Amino acid sequence: MSTRIDALIEKQLPHATIGILVKDAKTGDVIYRSNSDKLLYPASNVKLFTAAAALYHLKPKHHFLTTLSQKNQNFYITFSGSPSLTIDNFTDLLLSLKKNNIKKINGDIILDTSRFKAPYYPGGESYDDLGWYYSAPDTAVILDENAEAYDVISAKKLGMPVTIKPRSAAPNLTVINQIITVNKEQEKEHCNLNIEIQPNNTLRLYGCMAQESKTKLIKLAIPDPVLMAKQIIEKTLKKYSLIFKGRIIIGRTPSDARIVTSYKSRDLIALIAHMLKESDNLYANSLTKELAFSLTKEGSFKQGAFAIKKILAEHTHLDMKQVVLTDGMGSRYNLITPEQIVLLLTHLYNDKTMRPIILNALPQAGVSGTLIDRMKKTPLEKKVFAKTGSMHDISSLSGYIINPQARSLIFSIVINGVNKPINTAKSLEDQILLTIFEQLSMEPAIENAFG
Incomplete structure (x- = not known):
């Protein structure tokens, strides 16, 4: 087995640093290990730690609550950092004023954004x-998700600007288009597509994009979500003839304000499933700050990293002092060993409450999320439940091989220093798992992995 895996690595990524640990889920026996004790950049595999901490501390039925309250003539909107709140949800919240026979606002509208602290x-x-x-x-x-979708259409003639069209009928961004259509060689060697953030939710897109026959979808971030919220409030009140002469300002909701209406997010299990399946950074960041606020009353990344480490140290007995964690999404400032990832996954697997939640939340090979197009038409299709991770020169895959008829495995593969297209690393991960899976002598399973 080692010879075959070494040959795969030597052929595809000989200069990369690769940490691997594979264990038998039932016995804990090590099936394969290489550099498993090395601190590596795990990319989005950090989200496994965020998910576990959130489930242990906030509990599976936790919801984010966004409220509209009133005291005297002022109305207060208290934002909770709910990652699944949509513009339609927010508009419905505002329209509850009309449903409550409130046709005129004589005071101010105060936005309480205090739950999450800067930096953002x-x-x-x-x-x-x-x-x-x-x-x-x-x-x-x-x-x-503080983002908007745009269609980008290449010019028919090289050297001419692309066309950018918002998918929303009422976009919240102003986009300055300075992108030139070039051929693929020019894009590869000489220019990039760049974004400059300007005031008032304005983005300048400049540089180049390779000519394509099909329309390309891009999604852009809203730099100032508070400004967007203010503008949506103004438009909504005007559209539905609600009289408002006051100001929209930032402040705190009084403890004795009366709740007019509220919006409750999906429960934590659903939020975590989305975060892990789609590798959603905003969901991970929101949960990180929510953990921070819950534990320390300060919703910041610094306190969030502290909270994740503290919670997991208490609930899993992992040595979190050896984990370098600065956020919950998996930026380049995090360092974790494959062994630590496998220890966390093992603890979750052995917890009969957590096991089905995590397995159902993870992407499934050939079926869902970021693994939907991987390992198809191989023996691993539908058997691998794992979290992916990728950055410019980093790739990772950690999770479970669930085989009801035989041995189930817990694994972590973290690859740093990828000097080829990232799909080379993804393919190598799949081939390593397939090699291990095929060479194992299968034994009858005793337990149901989802039970």
Whole structure:
């Protein structure tokens, strides 16, 4: 087995640093290990730690609550950092005023955004990523994941600007388009697509994009979600003829304000399933700050990392002092060993309450999430439940091989220093797992993995 895996690595990524640990889920026996004690950049495999801490501390039925309250003539909107709150949900919240026969607001509308503190980007966030949807700011105000979708259409003639069209009928971004259509060689060697964040939710897109026959979908981040919320309030009140002469300002909701209506998010199990299946950074950041607020009353990334480590140290007995954790999404400032990841996965697997929750939340090979197109038409299709991770030169895959007829495995593969297209690393991960799976002598399973 080792010879075959070494040959795969030597052929595909000989200069990368690769940490691997594979264990028998039932006995704990080590099936294969290599560099499993090395601290590596795990990318989005960090989300496994965030998910576990949230489930242990906030509990599976936890919800985020967004409220509209009133005291005297003022109305207060208290944002909770709910990652699944949509613009439609928010609009419905505002329209409850009309349903409650409130046709005129004589006071101010105060937005309480105090639950989550600045900075709104993790310390390890790459400057190049700012402006893209996966780096949307994590304020307490989250609407449509603080992102918008746009169609980009190449010019028919090289050297001419692309066309950018918002998918929303009422976009909340102003986009300045300075992107030129080039051929693929020019894009590869000479230019990039760049984003400059400007005031008032304005993004300048400049550089180049390779000519394509099909329309390309891009998703851009809203730099100032609070400004977006203010503008939505103004538009909604005007559209539905609600008279408002006051101000929209930032403040705190009084403890004795009367709740007019509220919006409850999906429960934590559903939020975590989305976070893990889609590798959603904003969901991870929101849960991190929610853990921080719950434990320390300060919703910041620093306190969130502290909370995750404290909670997992108490509930899993992992040595969290050996884990370098600065956020809950998996920026480049985090360092974890494959062994620590497998220890966490083992603890969750052995917890009869957590096991079905985690297995159902993880992407499934060939079926769902970020693994939907991987391991198809192989013996591992539908058997692998795992969290993916990727950055510019990092790839990771950690989770379970569930085989009801034989041995189930717990594994972690973390690859750093990828100097080829990232799909090379993804393919190598799949081949390593397939090699191990095929060479194992299968034994009858005694337990149902989902039980």
